Amino acid sequence: MKKRIETNASKVYLIQLFLMGDLVTKKDLAAFCKALEKEPLHNAMFYAAIFFDDPDFVQFPSQPMTYVYNPHEEADAMTHIKAIYSYDVINRLGRLHYYDINYLINQPGDIICLDEISEMPEDD
Numbered sequence: 001m002k003k004r005i006e007t008n009a010s011k012v013y014l015i016q017l018f019l020m021g022d023l024v025t026k027k028d029l030a031a032f033c034k035a036l037e038k039e040p041l042h043n044a045m046f047y048a049a050i051f052f053d054d055p056d057f058v059q060f061p062s063q064p065m066t067y068v069y070n071p072h073e074e075a076d077a078m079t080h081i082k083a084i085y086s087y088d089v090i091n092r093l094g095r096l097h098y099y100d101i102n103y104l105i106n107q108p109g110d111i112i113c114l115d116e117i118s119e120m121p122e123d124d
Contacts, residue, residue: 001016001017001018001019001055001058002016002017002058002060003015003016003017004060005044011045011046012043012044012045012046013044013045013046013047013048014044014046014047014048015047015048015049015050015060015061015067016047016048016049016050017049017050017052017058017059017060018049018050018051018052019051019052019053019054019055019058020051020052020053020082020083022053026098026112029051029083029085029096029098030096030112033049033085033087033094033096034094036049036085036087044089045088045089045090046086046087046088046089047086047087047089048067048084048085048086048087049084049085050067050081050083050084050085051081051082051083051084051085052077052080052081052082053080053081053082053102054080057076057077057079057080058077058080059074059077061074062074067084067086069081069103071104075104078102078103078104079102079103079104079105080102081099081102081103081104082098082099082102082103083096083097083098083099084096084097084103085097095111095112096111096112097111098111098112
């Protein structure tokens with residue numbers, strides 16, 4: 001849906017926002033994240049994909065360098081985030097944080113590591 005590149009000192013961050021359908025499983029989401037083009041990421045060192053369940057609440061985080069939303073100012077957006085995928089280009093390590101309810105209410109139900117040696121998650 002949306003893409004933005006942020007720069008802080010010499011670090012470049014790429015953030016993409018996606019709309020996630022109701023029928024997407026954790027396994028589908030993990031496969032999508034693993035298949036995302038990782039190199040080159042517009043010279044980005046860090047990458048994040050944030051998945052929303054409602055197009056009316058898709059917005060970039062106020063702290064893009066850490067992919068953190070502020071619950072006092074961005075609670076509406078946080079209640080519509082179902083997953084956050086982050087990827088460190090240097091370490092080649094990706095993590096998918098999947099929220100059973102949403103990003104505001106609960107800790108991730110599953111944290112799935114998506115590097116070169118990890119296996120795909122099983123769906124519940």
